[in-house]
Amino acid sequence: MLDIFRGLKSLLKVSPIHIDSPVFRLHYSITVSVLIAFSLIVTTRQYVGNPIDCIHTKEIPEDVFNTFCWIHSTFTVSTNNPEPYARMYLPGSPGIRTTHNDKEKKVYKYYQWVSFCLFFQAILFYTPRWLWKSWEGGKICALMMDLDVAVCSEIEKKQKKKLMIDYLWENLRFHNWWAYRYYFCEVLALVNVVGQMFLMNRFFDGAFLMFGLEVISFINTDQEDRIDPMIQIFPRMTKCTFRKYGHSGDEEKHDALCILPLNVVNEKIYVFLWFWFIILSVLTFLTVVYRIIIIFSPRMRVYLLRIRYRLVRREVIDTIVRRSKMGDWFLFYMLGENVDSLIFRDVLQDLAHKLNRHDFHHAPGFKGEIQEA
Template identity: 65%
Template structure:
């Protein structure tokens, strides 16, 4: 299994140039790789064993019976989950044929699709990043011009600073559309998290949205009274019915108990995903609210520059925010995260001076 993680590690390319926020990176970098890893694990037989093993009569070959039950699904009886194991039922959710009402059966049909669904979810989490990377088109990298390295010759630094200053001054108030597209990608990431929660709830027949809450409640109940929600959603033992023709041409019915060892892995995966997506959704909601505040409040934009780039004077920040638009502020903020702090301070001071900032104690950059 270590080999799998080492290979998937190559998918996480941590760049020293940041063109997005840390919460946004949780979506496309961390969550996408986590889902892809889970997909590989559940589809690799050597790590989880046979996905299904059925106990049945010797009249039917093992491979045939197992394959039939895997393809056509198995079932449990929900009311049998609360019956006493060992006295009333052999296993949770499994009851004798005499008490087996076909209308009460809850068919377990999802397990064939878990690996594919996890892979599809991984792709969905990467789509906002793919959109932003295409829309951003290397702007931050081009404007940096290796100014993230503080130790450069004065001649080279002066030339690159001038190019950056000329671009920022000549294109002032022209970056709103660029910034709004990034904000749209963050909103899309939030919608993706919410949509995936409902997608998995549909996938598990309405049992996923409250899955984490039920697991927490289950841990707090008394041993005698509690019904494990993980056994309900991910049963370990199910039943399967196989029909075939007998030697006289009559239809014969064969019942079997089927062990689903893969569900031991599935339940751990989805309880983790429930809490992880909940956390990711909360963080993404806060980010969207934060972006709305930034859009409507120039004062907040100035305050964020104060606390993030303390080397820049307050009056310089005030001038920059007053003379620019929200998109310019976003570009300044992204450049400040990537360019050397001293060089960035000098660039911002010089830009403010070009925009008309004057002060007795203002030092030329």
């Protein structure tokens, strides 16, 4: 199993150059790695064993019967009886009984598609990252110019700082569209994680949205009265019907009892994913709310720069936020996370000094001058 995770190290590696938020990185690093790892584990017989083993008549080869039941799905028998499963059927095997009513049969077809679904989910989680990386265009890396470490010579440092200040000066107020595209990617990440909850709910016939809560309720219920929600969605024992024609041309029906060892793994995977997606949804929603506040509140932008970069004087931050727009603020914030703190302080101070020496048309706001987004 370590070989599987060793191959995913490249996804878990976070670039030293930060062009996004920590919550956004959870989507494309941790989540994508986990989904791909789960997809590989499900498809690896070394850790799961045979995905299905059926007990049946010896007239049909075992491999043929198992393959047929795996491809054509299996079923359990549902009931409207409110009693706990353990009292209705075989102990630990809900849905295993005889029936001649097809309406009582609950067919399970999803298990062949679990690995593909997990891999598809990983692609969806990486999509916002791919979009932002394309739109960002290496701007942060280009502006850094290796100023994340303050070990270069003073002459080289001054030259690089001058280049950065010149760029910021000449392109001031032209970064809104750049920042809004990143905010769009964060909204897309939120839509993706919430949408995937509903996607999995559809995948499991409407049984996933409340899955985690039902598992918690199951754990806290008395053993005699509780119903295991994991067995309802991921049955470990099912039935399969194989039909063939005999020597005389009559149809022969062979009923088999099938064990699904794979579902023992599947249930653990989706319990984890339910809780992880809920946590990720809440964090991403709070991040989107935070972005909305930043867009409409210049005062919040001033406050965030002050508490994040304490080496920069207050009047410098006030001047820069007054004379710039929201997109510029986002660029400053990202540069501050990547550039050496002392160099970043010098850049902002020189930029503020340059701004104070030139006339700008201001919009009324904080202290009468802070620009709106």
